[in-house]
Amino acid sequence: MIGAARRWHNQLVPELPEVEVICRRLAPLLVGRRFSAVQTTARSPFFLTAPAKLRRRLAGRQVVFLLRRGKYLLAGLDDQSTLLLHLGMTGQLLVGGCRSRRLWRAAEREAGADREFRPDRHTHLQLWFEDGGPGVLFRDARKFGRVKLIEPGETDPRLLRLGPDALEVSADHLWQESRGRRVAVKSWLLDQAMLAGVGNIYADEALFRAGVRPSRPAGRLRRRECQELAAALREVLRRGIETGGSSVDDFVAPDGTDGRYQNEHLVYQRDGRPCSRCGRVLRRVVLGGRSSHYCPACQR
DNA sequence: CACTTCCCCTGCAAGC
């Protein structure tokens, strides 16, 4: 296999729209309910807060609110502590009992499996409620996800470092932040301290729509391009939320349904195929260790 | 200080 024709199996990272979809669908299922028991697996020492402590501290707590900040989910609890969740690359939050073909391995899918999800060896956290209703399960095959209990009055340095939320990014912010930066605009967009919530897919899609080549040094952006990039970012993120997120591989909403935004990807993982705008063959380049997809004619 | 590289981890698919 050569270059562009090669199709790697890529995991989809939950970016801002996916986390927002999860947040909106999960909030009615979490807020107001009280944890009865919390289960963890022996394979979960990657948690920022030790599993044993999570089990002890969460039991009996009631969820007061659920919100998204960048790619983080924050569940406020009735003792003023906060449960912080990051889905990493393969993290999933699922409602106990949900059905989805996507949750099963290819062989099982082909067998027509569309059955209820049951906790498996990658299900690291199980939250059950005292009302006896469906639980919420955190599953993460690659363990890049993070779970932390933030104690009352404490803050987390991860959250303090985050830039403004990408859903409301302004041209002025991009302009000011980009001045003097020599890093590739693509790598710059992925910097959560500059802008919170943008990942590989939406960065590539926004750069295409703004006509900016991912390898361009951020500091070379013109004011006009910052305007177009800000508008493109807001548009692709808003549309991503509207369509329920991108389901390239691992993303499923808590109820097991797929998103549809992958049907609207114009460049992401489309290298080797013609550009939808001009017909030129789309390319893939690695920037800062991350693959970027772009049109050599439409993006300058 | 700015920027790059490495590492964590696992599933999948190419290649032998």
Place this chain on the structure above:
DNA sequence: TGCTTGCAGGGGAAGT
């Protein structure tokens, strides 16, 4: 067929 190898990537640490 079955085993080995290598790639993907968010984010933080370590290196240049």
